Amino acid sequence: MGEFRMPSLGADMDEGTLVEWRVSVGDHVDRGDIVASVETDKSVIDVEVFETGTIQELLVEPGTRVAVGTALARIGDAAAEDEPSEPDVPAHTEPPEPAAPPEPVTSTPPAGSTPDAAPGEPIAPPVTPPTEAPAPAHPHVVVGEGPVRRHASLMRSPLVRHLAEQLHVDPDRLRGTGPGGRITRHDVEHAAATTRRASPRARRRGIELGIDVDDLTGTGVDGAVCERDVVAAASAAEPAAPAPAPSQAADGMRAAIARTMERSNREIPHYHLSATVDLNPLTEWLAEINAERPPAERILPAAAIMRACALAAAKVTDLNGEWRDGAAVTSKQVHLGVLVSLRSGGLIVPVIRDAHERSVEEMMTALTDVVERSRRGSLRSSELSGATITLSNLGDRGVDEVLGVIPPPQLAIVGVGKIAARPMVVDGAVVARDSAVFTLGADHRASDGRTGSRFLRQIESLLANPTRL
Amino acid sequence: MTTERLTYREALRAGLRDALADDERVFLMGEDIGAYGGCFAVTLGLWEEFGPERVRDSPLSESAFVGAGIGAALGGMRPVVEIMTVNFSLLALDQILNNAATLLHMSGGQFNVPLVIRMTTGAGRQLAAQHSHSLEAWYAHLPGLRIIAPSTVTDARTMLASALDDPDPVLIFEHGALFGLTDDVPVEPEPADLDHAAVRRAGDDVTVVSHGATLHTALAAAEQLAADGVSTEVIDLRTLRPLDRPTILASVARTGRLVVAEDGWRTGGIGAEIAAMAVDEAFWDLDAPVQRLGSAEVPIPYAAHLEQAALVGVDDIVDAVKRVAT
């Protein structure tokens, strides 16, 4: 039995507003499932639950602003256990091991005992019967054998099934309004009456433009929704992100950033180092591979740079981790925070976990995904914490050098400036090479200049051989 | 480039004259095409110019002279057989399908049948039930044949030469209502491309596909629709077998709406094939149901007003387009 509380989604978050519940009472949730959308100063975040169990009660109404730590919902186990954080709740039983060899063993022996085997016959492995069906914690949950559990919202009465078939409604797409989320006759009839017809082209465009065609009134043949209806709706629609009004969000976000910057400057003694890195091998390699690729598969220099940083951080671990209780806690696992600027102003720093294990291609995919979702406001809470090092890549079009401020409690921040052709000396001659200025801002309590320059030199040598990244 | 003003009829004649003059293997065969000059006056003057060995009047037996044409083609000649109208081709159907279209296959690729058959087709001239058929869609059902339909004076001028270049049988459908059509054509025209349809009018809101005389009905409808703010793309099939799928599908992919209009009956017409193709290959681009227009499902009437009512008219096309595009 446990409570789901308002999480802290940022170093300086005190309060959050529950925007929407993504589960209902009676729903089973597994650890990691998204249960609610919470609005913070920075964005609307999808919050994951850390327990497995059943939602017993939703304690807070959507729209309410509460302090971090406030109980939002009660989650019960199906089993009468006391460890809510235990992922292997007994209700998740494995199916019993198949009763092994055929003859002569035909009956299930009691757990733990071994039948006498006939000489030469294999001993039947002890068949573990399922643990006792735990007492249901909620009257609408039916516990069955194995991992599949029947749930009220999956139950369909014969009337509902028959009606759905008759009215050409797919019950799996309905949200039931009956007890426990059960689908009722009314749900089916309502869906049949309100489903719009839409042309294949309209549906395709709807997907492309993020418009639900079922919400539109059609002006096409027989009142069907056609392409122009979708296009008209798309031009009339607000930008997709469910973010709060830009000025409010910016104010809240600015305040949050301000607090973080103050704390960083207050608590962390920074030192800065910089190195100009020859990126010609990288830009040449990327031009070569991108030439054969459609846009969706092209790789940006940022992805390779992220990979190099992650590998360097995994090696020079003094820069990879957190400052906790007066000491550096470092690790070989690199969770890379990536600074993403938002169009409405402000920054957000999603974390790419296990960055040291991702190839350049995988890094590109992760980066694209995380930037898109950052801008749309649909990052998950687990993606906003746990960074072991951060990368700021404003260099794109901006400045030559980025002197970063370490987001506490991390130990370092890497900055990369604009990639541009600059004169460099190669084999005694001055030539134009693509290059960028890499900077390191690091916590002097955890490392010193020697370590920092080792880190930068690592990145430099990794980027000199991009094909081996 | 010098042009001359020709009627469709004169263009056909010019094409035939060039064919006879350029290749001594070419000869013409058909009912009353020689001394009489052809019952639609297409071959007028050719018998006098080229003589009875090259412009041969045939007995009144389609099966016999189409068969003879097949034999001549097998023997290395390049016959252009005229069946007076498609209505009479029914008497030569066995020759056309089981011999001309199939000998290449049955001979294991040894015997091509480079035969060209010209036929007048279509309704609208009060020739009544037995003489008003448009069967090009029917013939387009048969593998082994190329089916073409010149709708413009230029195509009438140039398609024959390209048909003669084809080593396999080609059936040319000349719509009877077009013989008087006039246009300027180059004196030295380019050879016709027999593989592609032509976009006769570009548009964005709807694709209208047609051929033969109905093409002109479609173009007139497009003009009317433009006044109502609908931008119509009109495609002239030119070849019914093989259909130029890419051109049709590209247009439908853009406009999302398809209307097919033909002279023949709607059921199982060329529109049915094109509609199925659109639903199969351009499904996700369709913004409205596909429309097919064809003659009413009746034997074509003799009385003028009834005949007109049975055929696809400008208003029918306009209505169909408005149904799906507005």
Next chain:
Amino acid sequence: MADDAMELLRLALRRVAPEVDLDDVDHDADLLDELDLDSMDFLTLVGELHQRSGVEIPEADYAQMGSVSAVVGYLQSRQG
């Protein structure tokens, strides 16, 4: 047609810069500056344009897409 290319750009832009109104920006100014796009945004835009129109846009051609006008011109010349 120029209108088509502009419309294509307008629709593709919704993905990366939904609040930008093409009528309000300088069509001849530097594209990235004027629309506030970074390299990721630009790549996403190129992807959208490619997907919607089928036009191949190799990396080598990025230099020809330096402004709204340049992009429209580029698309036009490759769409016909």
